[in-house]
Amino acid sequence: MALAPFHLAIPVSDLAAARHFYGEVFGCAEGRNSEHWVDFDFFGHQLVIHQAPKMAYQEAAYSNPVDGHDVPVPHFGVVLGWEDWQMLAARLKAKGTSFVIEPYIRFVGQPGEQATLFLLDPCGNALEFKAFKDIGQLFAK
Known part of the structure; x- marks a missing residue:
């Protein structure tokens, strides 16, 4: 069975900083987007970053x-x-x-x-x- 791409949506408290990180640092191509979310081709998989308040696990892992x-x-x-x-x-x-x-x-x-x-x-x-x-x-x- 061939691997299928996964889809993962994660919260980001700073959409612009996360957009730069995934787009520029990793070089992931950007897909669809809105003012609240952006999806990326994340090494062949779909990663969506969603603007959201910082979660507790993001404060101190x-x-x-x-x-x-x-x-x-x-x-x-x-x-x-x-x-x-x-x-x-x-x-x-x-x-x-x-x-x-x-x-x-x-x-x-x-x-x-x-x-x-x-x-x-x-x-x-x-x-x-x-x-x-x-x-x-x-x-x-």
Whole structure:
């Protein structure tokens, strides 16, 4: 079964700042929009940012320990190809991005070994981008 694009709508307290972040920092193409929301082609998926008051989880993210790092909860993101992840990590570093968890290889030598990075958008939404040299490890135990 081929993967279908997901649709995710998230709250942003500053629509202009979030629009710049997803459009300019990530280079996501903009789709439909109004004065209260904007949709983006988010690596082949539909991400919609909606103007809304700041949510409690955007003020101070909860976290769980994973591989020696505090992973923010909730978070969302995309599993990219290995080279695409490397290019994204380089792009974000070149733009002076502040990371919650710097790009690194997680679970080295274990099932599910992966490249990962975490960052926050300007409104406090946590994002994770990961990649596997062997995509068959995505759900490995």
